[in-house]
Amino acid sequence: MFSLVSPTYCDFCGTKLNVNSNCTRSIITSYGTITCNITYWICPNCKKHFHDNIVGVSGSANYSDEFYNKCLSDTMVDAVFTIPAD
Numbered sequence: 001m002f003s004l005v006s007p008t009y010c011d012f013c014g015t016k017l018n019v020n021s022n023c024t025r026s027i028i029t030s031y032g033t034i035t036c037n038i039t040y041w042i043c044p045n046c047k048k049h050f051h052d053n054i055v056g057v058s059g060s061a062n063y064s065d066e067f068y069n070k071c072l073s074d075t076m077v078d079a080v081f082t083i084p085a086d
């Protein structure tokens with residue numbers, strides 16, 4: 001349902017990134033909760049960290065944009081979202 005966009009080169013110095021680690025993220029959507037395998041990347045030159053971006057999910061949110069917008073437009077839902085700090 002969602003596609004991943006992997007960073008390839010460092011935004012800061014242009015060095016090709018190395019895989020640092022992998023993890024699984026749960027994303028809440030209006031279709032249910034799905035899990036995505038996310039790759040974390042590290043620049044071998046300046047040690048900056050990057051991660052895969054999920055198309056349709058903002059930043060490190062644990063819900064999809066369409067789910068968030070659906071809740072915002074639904075006045076019956078008093079939803080509380082928390083965005084985990086990186």
Ligand SMILES: [Zn+2]
Nearest residue numbers: 010013043046
């Ligand atoms: Zn770099």
